[in-house]
Amino acid sequence: MVALIMDIGVQGLNIGDTAGPDETRRLAQLAESLGYHSWWASDHVVLPSPRVDPSPSEPDTVIVDPLVHLGFVAAATTRLQLATGIVILPQRNPLVLAKQVASLDYLSGGRFTLGVGAGYVEPEMTAVGVSFDDRGARTDEYLDAMDQLWHAPAPSFAGKFVSFSGVDAYPRPSNVRVVVGGHSPAALRRAATRAQGWFGIGTPSDIRGHLSRFPEQPSGFRISVSAPVPLTPAVVAEYADLGVDELVIYPPMFDGSVDEVLKRNAEFTG
Template sequence: MKFGLFSMNAYACSFPERAVRIAQLAEATGFESLWAGEHVVLPDPRTPESRMAPEERILDPVVMLTYLAAHTQRVLLGTGIIILPQRNPLVLAKELASLDELSGGRLLCGVGVGYVESEMRAIGVPFAERGARTDEYLDAMRAIWTQQKPAYHGQFVSFEGVQTHPQRNIPIVIGGHTPAAYRRAVLQGTGWYGFALDLSYTARCMAALQKALKQYERPLSLGELEISVTPSIPLTKAIVQQFADLGVHRLILMPPTHLDVSQLEAYITHIGETIIRQA
């Protein structure tokens, strides 16, 4: 089992000096990866589907992970997740390729379709188009990253006769708990990411992923589908083993959001001593 740390661009870690302290401690403690989520804007007043209050701080994940890349050595850097339909795919592809280059190939690009309609509306993306845009943007990004003569023509993005370097074949992690997300993970992802899941929900997601693996032909170039989960329950060695038995490869831990930096350091140290080093 590998262990990641979530919220590296929010709450206590939304302040740069604190984020560096936490990132370096997590790397030294044995965390395999650091993860940063995304909300460009938050609804005000807060709506039922929003996980964050409008006054809570959250920095751009690509910017924050680039900053943390300069202050760490080995730990992987994951976007968990970027709301892909809100982004221009070629601009995002350039930003992510730059981050991967600067970090020495440590990027895991997690993407999802988003779930807060007011955020989409403010950015100017029709909520009903988010799935179709995500499918096209993934194809377009893969084309610009890997093709000798990049070209893509779709409903929402179209280009040819252009180049961008550096080109990087960045791992794509698909987030979401829907049939469409499972399809994307099978057809386009090196991994799948489930957020805030207990063991029972994880088991249902794994069953749905197995169904999708039988329904769709997974490209051989993608290899085995790596499973990441942010657990919604406290961890013990026994719970970690149960997640592993379900087929989970990585647990991305989300600390309580109210912790200050000293409490967060204590949390990371405790996880390292009681979970990671004994896993």
């Protein structure tokens, strides 16, 4: 067994054949027993039908809502950290999402990380009534509004897309971290100024390039990366040298069954 270099997570198993209740419970408990640090769930409310680029999947692909899925995983596990990788934030009502996040954090015992992104599939965004051109501005504003509802003594917010005052919501989250996904300049800025971490995708070379464009990171900032290459001691060390805190694997990308991939990569969990 190699020495622990960083945390290892798993993602995307709320999609396709692994998304049913029995498989979800079994795989989440397997990942926890093997020492995985985190379990990340993906998000698409609807998909274009017929499929058009850049849609990631066929329209009949099963994608369980990430917050519902993670609530199920929370009940089936005790230590596994839970995260959205990512929620398409401008498609969600920020007050409703803030309540869902606080509730999931509360019921999981503080195990939840909210990963968000601005989205990239225009037909999906149009279908839920959100302007594709406004997605970045909405993402910024929604993050600020949720922060108010989670942390302000007397929450209030006045913005272009959301306004509220004279309301409050409990439970307040105890330990929710926000991470921002994406590689655009706006996403990197958003991560550095409105979040506690960044969720990237790419090879070590890709990540090196993204990090070279990153604004100054606040103290305690955490970098999580979805690794599209098989993990080896050398590859893991290369990511670690870049300052990556956590590697997240997507088992369907690799040879073998999900069980085999999880067991094979468990050597990197310490």
